Amino acid sequence: MSFFEIIDPVFKSFVMGNAPVRQIATGFSWTEGPVWFGDANCLLFSDIPNNAIMRWTPGAGITTFRQPSNYANGHTRDRQGRLVSCEHGARRVTRTEHDGSITVIADSYQGKRLNSPNDVVVKSDGTIWFSDPHYGIMTNYEGYKAEQELPCNVYRVDPATGSMDAVATDFNCPNGLAFSPDESRLYIADTGRMFSDDPQHVRVFDCSGDGRLSGGAIFHVINPGCADGFRLDTDGNIWSSAADGVHCINPDGALLGKILVPELVSNVCFGGRAKHQLFMTATTSVYSIILNRKGIQHP
Ligand code: MG
Numbered sequence: 001m002s003f004f005e006i007i008d009p010v011f012k013s014f015v016m017g018n019a020p021v022r023q024i025a026t027g028f029s030w031t032e033g034p035v036w037f038g039d040a041n042c043l044l045f046s047d048i049p050n051n052a053i054m055r056w057t058p059g060a061g062i063t064t065f066r067q068p069s070n071y072a073n074g075h076t077r078d079r080q081g082r083l084v085s086c087e088h089g090a091r092r093v094t095r096t097e098h099d100g101s102i103t104v105i106a107d108s109y110q111g112k113r114l115n116s117p118n119d120v121v122v123k124s125d126g127t128i129w130f131s132d133p134h135y136g137i138m139t140n141y142e143g144y145k146a147e148q149e150l151p152c153n154v155y156r157v158d159p160a161t162g163s164m165d166a167v168a169t170d171f172n173c174p175n176g177l178a179f180s181p182d183e184s185r186l187y188i189a190d191t192g193r194m195f196s197d198d199p200q201h202v203r204v205f206d207c208s209g210d211g212r213l214s215g216g217a218i219f220h221v222i223n224p225g226c227a228d229g230f231r232l233d234t235d236g237n238i239w240s241s242a243a244d245g246v247h248c249i250n251p252d253g254a255l256l257g258k259i260l261v262p263e264l265v266s267n268v269c270f271g272g273r274a275k276h277q278l279f280m281t282a283t284t285s286v287y288s289i290i291l292n293r294k295g296i297q298h299p
Contacts, residue, residue, distance in 0.1 A: 003021045004257060004260065005260060006257050008250075008254065010250075010256060011256040011257030014248060014257065015259070015291060021260070021288075021289045022287060022289070023286070023287050026285035026286075028285065028286075029047055030047065030048050031045055031054075031266060031282065031284070031285065032073050032074065032228075032266045033074040033075040033281065034268065034269040035075040035077060036270065038271065038272075038273070041058065042055050042057045045075075045286060046069065046074075046281075048071055048088065048143075049141055050067075051067060051068045052064055052067040052069050053065040068089075069085075069087070069089075070087035070092075071088035071143040071144075072086065073086045073087070073116070073117070073142075074118055074119030074130075075120070076120050076121055078128070079122060079124065079126055081098075082095050082097060082098065084096075084105065086116075087117065088137070088142050091116055091136070092105070092107035092114065093105040093106045093107075093114075093120060093128065093157070095159070105159060109166065112149040113150070114132050114150060115132045115133060115149070116135055116136025116142075117131070117132050118132065118133050118136075118175055118176075119131050119229055121178055121179060123211070126160060127156050127211060128158075129154065129155070130155055130177075131171075131174035131175055131176070132150065132152060132154070132155060132174070133152045133171075133174055135173070135194055138195075152173045153166040153167075153168060153169050153174070154166070154167050154168035156211055167211070167213050168188060168216065171188070172190055172191075173191050173192055173193050173198070175188075175229065176189040176228055176229035176240070176241070177189070178238075179232075180251070181234055181235070185205065185206060186213060187230070187238060188203050189222075189227040189230065189240070190202075190203060190227060191225070200225025201221045201227055202220045202222065202238065202240065203217065203218055203219055204219035220249050222241075222247060224244055225243060226241065226243060229266055229267025229268060230267075230268060231295055233296065235293075237256065237293070238251075239268050239295075243264050243265075244258065245259045245260045245261035245265060246268055246278070246280055259289060261287055262282075265282045268281070270294070270296070270297045271295075272290070274294065275294045275295045276290055276291055276292070276294055277290050277291070
């Protein structure tokens with residue numbers, strides 16, 4: 001079997017014929033939020049319905065990192081290497097300090113509770129950007145069913161000052177987000193409202209130096225969806241979740257090729273010793289593949 005679908009010939013140089021898609025762990029319910037810790041030689045990821053953050057260590061396998069996890073979803077690391085997490089259950093974004101204590105980054109906006117923060121990135125200036133769709137409060141499966149108090153926005157928080165702004169307010173349900181290599185662009189997926197047939201696409205915004213967004217055109221329609229999580233390589237190609245695997249999209253919005261995965265993919269991250277290993281959270285499992293690419297991954 002082939003692990004790839006080549007659409008643009010350039011994609012042949014991104015993948016290696018003798019580097020397979022490997023299932024590195026399975027037995028979960030809905031995996032999400034992969035984040036690589038090279039210093040600890042491990043991958044963390046969420047198993048949202050089981051209220052856990054799991055840890056995969058090469059050669060040693062799976063252990064539990066945190067349970068209960070407040071139904072944590074997406075994760076990233078800030079520029080100091082600390083874990084930053086979206087929590088459906090507590091409806092907040094948190095930072096895990098180096099001593100293990102938890103700091104709340106955001107849990108409300110203009111006096112109203114956040115919905116269920118989904119995914120998060122940190123800009124080089126230390127600001128924390130996250131999406132807040134309603135998936136974690138629509139049912140009791142991935143959190144606690146509750147009334148929605150706020151629209152499904154994207155927020156920017158400056159942890160140095162505590163200031164918080166809604167930077168994108170016209171989404172059905174924003175989800176994965178990531179900056180281009182020079183941070184002049186911010187890509188944000190719209191996965192659509194739960195129980196709807198809303199479109200599945202990634203939008204692109206211009207990001208000014210002071211953190212304002214403009215534009216917001218549809219950049220690429222993920223087909224077959226869903227448009228959930230994604231990360232970029234150092235040349236600005238987007239590696240996005242899709243129903244049939246991971247789609248690689250160039251900075252012009254063209255689909256270059258696919259990594260075929262036997263389960264619906266929710267999110268990805270780069271890791272490994274050369275940031276050349278792509279980890280893919282996919283429904284009940286986590287898969288990995290070595291690419292001839294290098295991911296943007298901080299630190
Ligand atoms: Mg997500």
